[in-house]
Amino acid sequence: MAHDSSAKTLYQKIYASHVVGKLNPSTDLLYVDRHLIHEVTSPQAFSGLKLANRSVRRPDLTFATMDHNVSTQRRSIDAAGDTSRKQLEALAANCEENRIPLLDLTHPDQGIVHVIGPEQGLTQPGMIIVCGDSHTSTHGAFGALAFGIGTSEVEHVLATQTLPQQQAKTLKVEINGELSGHVTPKDVIMAVIGKLGTAGGNGYVAEFSGSAIRAMSMEGRMTLCNMSIEMGAKAGLIAPDQTTFDYIKGKAHAPKAEHWDAAVAYWQSLYSDADAVFDTVVEIDAAAITPQITWGTNPEQVMAVDQSVPSPDSFTDATKRDAAERALAYMGLEPGQKLTDCKVDVVFIGSCTNSRIEDLRAAASVVQGKKVAAGVRALVVPGSGVVKRQAEDEGLAVIFKDAGFEWREPGCSMCLGMNDDRVEAGQRCASTSNRNFEGRQGRGARTHLVSPAMAAAAAIAGKFVNIAAQTTVTAAGEQP
Amino acid sequence: MSKIFAQGLVCPLDKNNVDTDQIIPKQFLTSVSRDGFAEAMFFDWRYLADGSPNPEFVVNRPEYKGASILLTRANFGCGSSREHAPWAIKQYGFTVIIAESFADIFFNNSVNNAMLLIQLSKTNIDLLFNRCQQGPQQWQIDLASQEIMFGNNAAMGFNIDADIKQRLLSGLDFIGSSEQLNPQIADYEQSRKASQPWLG
Numbered sequence: 001m002a003h004d005s006s007a008k009t010l011y012q013k014i015y016a017s018h019v020v021g022k023l024n025p026s027t028d029l030l031y032v033d034r035h036l037i038h039e040v041t042s043p044q045a046f047s048g049l050k051l052a053n054r055s056v057r058r059p060d061l062t063f064a065t066m067d068h069n070v071s072t073q074r075r076s077i078d079a080a081g082d083t084s085r086k087q088l089e090a091l092a093a094n095c096e097e098n099r100i101p102l103l104d105l106t107h108p109d110q111g112i113v114h115v116i117g118p119e120q121g122l123t124q125p126g127m128i129i130v131c132g133d134s135h136t137s138t139h140g141a142f143g144a145l146a147f148g149i150g151t152s153e154v155e156h157v158l159a160t161q162t163l164p165q166q167q168a169k170t171l172k173v174e175i176n177g178e179l180s181g182h183v184t185p186k187d188v189i190m191a192v193i194g195k196l197g198t199a200g201g202n203g204y205v206a207e208f209s210g211s212a213i214r215a216m217s218m219e220g221r222m223t224l225c226n227m228s229i230e231m232g233a234k235a236g237l238i239a240p241d242q243t244t245f246d247y248i249k250g251k252a253h254a255p256k257a258e259h260w261d262a263a264v265a266y267w268q269s270l271y272s273d274a275d276a277v278f279d280t281v282v283e284i285d286a287a288a289i290t291p292q293i294t295w296g297t298n299p300e301q302v303m304a305v306d307q308s309v310p311s312p313d314s315f316t317d318a319t320k321r322d323a324a325e326r327a328l329a330y331m332g333l334e335p336g337q338k339l340t341d342c343k344v345d346v347v348f349i350g351s352c353t354n355s356r357i358e359d360l361r362a363a364a365s366v367v368q369g370k371k372v373a374a375g376v377r378a379l380v381v382p383g384s385g386v387v388k389r390q391a392e393d394e395g396l397a398v399i400f401k402d403a404g405f406e407w408r409e410p411g412c413s414m415c416l417g418m419n420d421d422r423v424e425a426g427q428r429c430a431s432t433s434n435r436n437f438e439g440r441q442g443r444g445a446r447t448h449l450v451s452p453a454m455a456a457a458a459a460i461a462g463k464f465v466n467i468a469a470q471t472t473v474t475a476a477g478e479q480p
Numbered sequence: 481m482s483k484i485f486a487q488g489l490v491c492p493l494d495k496n497n498v499d500t501d502q503i504i505p506k507q508f509l510t511s512v513s514r515d516g517f518a519e520a521m522f523f524d525w526r527y528l529a530d531g532s533p534n535p536e537f538v539v540n541r542p543e544y545k546g547a548s549i550l551l552t553r554a555n556f557g558c559g560s561s562r563e564h565a566p567w568a569i570k571q572y573g574f575t576v577i578i579a580e581s582f583a584d585i586f587f588n589n590s591v592n593n594a595m596l597l598i599q600l601s602k603t604n605i606d607l608l609f610n611r612c613q614q615g616p617q618q619w620q621i622d623l624a625s626q627e628i629m630f631g632n633n634a635a636m637g638f639n640i641d642a643d644i645k646q647r648l649l650s651g652l653d654f655i656g657s658s659e660q661l662n663p664q665i666a667d668y669e670q671s672r673k674a675s676q677p678w679l680g
Contacts (some may be wrong), residue, residue: 004545020661020664020665020668021661021664021665023643023657023658023661024642024643024646025641025642026641026643027643029661029664031518031665031668031669031672033679040509041561041563043512044512044513044514044563047512047513047514047605048514052655054655057665060680061680068509069510082508083510083511086510086512087510087511087512090512111594124678124679132561132563133560133561134559134560134561134585136561147560147585148561148585149588150561150562150563150566150585150588150589150592151514151563151589152563152592152654153588153589153592155655156655157657157659159659160658160659160662160665161665161669162648162658162661164658166643168639173510174644181538196559198497198555199497199554199555199558199583202555202581202582202583203584232583232584234584234607256678257677259677259678261679262676262678263676263678266676280506285658298497298499298558307631314675319494319495319496319554320496323495323496323497333653401573416501416506416560417506418507418509419507419509425529433497435501435560437499437501437502437559438501438502438524439501439502439505439524440501440506443505443524443529462532472520480646
């Protein structure tokens with residue numbers, strides 16, 4: 001089949017424009033435009049740098065925040081506990097010594113690294129962005145090639161502002177059509193993971209395209225790209241468009257007025273050529289997606305909320321069958337059970353997946369005028385100081401607090417429970433986060449991943465709810 | 481230099497999708513050191529709630545004590561990018577992991593810690609698990625010839641990226657080899673500033 005060999009995918013364009021040189025026939029050295037760091041995966045990188053007498057090459061392209069460990073009860077480094085405090089202090093000292101800008105707990109805009117990058121205008125189309133955190137894929141929503149790295153790589157980027165890379169395979173996930181009411185980008189990505197599996201994206205960079213993606217806000221696109229790591233993809237990507245440019249304009253680190261037109265002109269060249277060939281193409285009908293919920297202990301163990309928990313016997317692959325059996329035992333579920341009959345103990349609305357203003361609006365519209373069910377502990381943890389202030393200004397915080405939710409300070413919180421926000425053993429949690437792994441939210445914790453609206457509805461009902469079937473949901477802004 | 485990269489006892493961990501939260505749970509990530517993670521490896525599986533070793537967990541079984549080769553299934557190391565995961569595995573004593581597939585970030589992190597990760601087809605992984613069912617296995621891994629040697633002249637070949645093989649054999653400094661391109665990095669920065677001044 002003849003095709004124009006110069007045709008490139010978006011990923012291939014960004015990759016090619018960042019090649020500094022070749023390290024060997026299969027490995028290129030790529031330049032990194034933005035390096036985001038946080039307290040957990042950076043201290044050993046700074047120690048390594050010091051040990052080798054190296055310095056930070058581009059502190060001006062490096063940005064730090066405190067998020068994983070911080071208390072969300074009080075915005076104080078002392079509230080995090082002793083070992084966490086030491087790690088936070090190490091970050092502050094490393095940033096000061098190397099002149100790296102840091103949004104610490106005294107900064108009004110501090111928050112989760114993947115929320116603040118875009119908010120501060122640090123995330124821009126065409127960039128390569130790395131961070132010692134797997135959910136760096138979030139920034140792909142802007143048409144940036146963004147991926148998580150380990151601590152040795154953090155040290156490498158600090159020293160050289162580059163990273164050795166090999167070309168990944170390309171996957172196109174084309175989602176056309178309109179989403180039905182109450183179906184959110186979270187449901188879309190969970191449905192995609194259910195279809196492709198947790199390893200379906202291994203070795204690939206996934207580009208999301210199609211009319212359903214074009215119709216999404218930047219917040220929605222970030223949720224989508226955020227969880228592309230949950231199908232094993234190296235990165236998620238969405239070609240930038242007017243929605244992207246409008247979001248970036250005016251942000252603190254956005255291109256200044258004198259460069260704006262040139263930047264936009266460049267950004268408009270960032271798309272996959274019409275005749276570019278992807279290694280794999282998957283097509284999904286947006287209208288067929290329904291609200292999703294995980295039933296097991298990895299994100300591919302997911303179903304529509306109105307379905308029944310599957311029987312392990314329904315899996316033909318022996319290892320998948322064993323995994324399902326083990327997952328059901330851990331989750332305390334029986335085959336055939338409906339999760340809409342299942343009580344929840346904890347509701348967590350937050351994380352780099354779903355803690356942005358739009359997520360909080362969606363949750364608040366479900367909660368408004370209602371009360372959290374007796375016996376349910378419910379938390380809202382905004383993704384950043386900016387989100388928190390906006391939610392307070394819009395009256396969302398009051399809606400949550402009046403309903404009985406705890407309204408917290410920004411941080412990663414109960415997504416991974418590195419701080420004191422944990423789910424107890426045996427408790428069932430409706431969570432807007434990204435991983436339902438065993439013990440992720442606390443040893444023995446049972447996590448069900450859902451959208452913000454589904455989590456909010458579960459808090460009110462005290463059990464899981466099919467939000468699409470609910471007729472009495474009050475729209476935002478209306479009086480109950 | 482010996483052509484044997486590693487030799488020793490094989491521990492079969494018969495699971496798909498072992499994620500990095502299982503390899504090392506969050507409570508151990510507050511450390512600022514690269515050391516001291518051996519005890520944390522597979523913590524929630526390895527220890528019961530009262531802190532005593534879980535006798536059911538394969539790593540704790542007496543016949544696998546001192547194992548240095550970990551055999552497992554698909555998508556090993558998925559999830560978080562925490563390099564604490566390969567640190568814990570290596571500090572426990574495993575220098576080789578054989579699996580059907582690995583998550584990308586975990587794979588890179590392990591290579592950066594001079595560990596050898598061998599990827600094999602499901603059929604071959606099944607064959608290796610079958611061998612383990614016959615009793616504890618002692619294997620040698622020859623990286624130069626890319627073979628897992630079972631003894632008695634029986635062996636299984638494996639593929640490995642030429643660059644990674646070279647790095648593991650030569651022990652090249654990860655950062656140092658990139659720094660040899662410092663002049664090109666400086667050139668790139670100059671042209672980047674000229675063509676896209678908004679990038680900083």
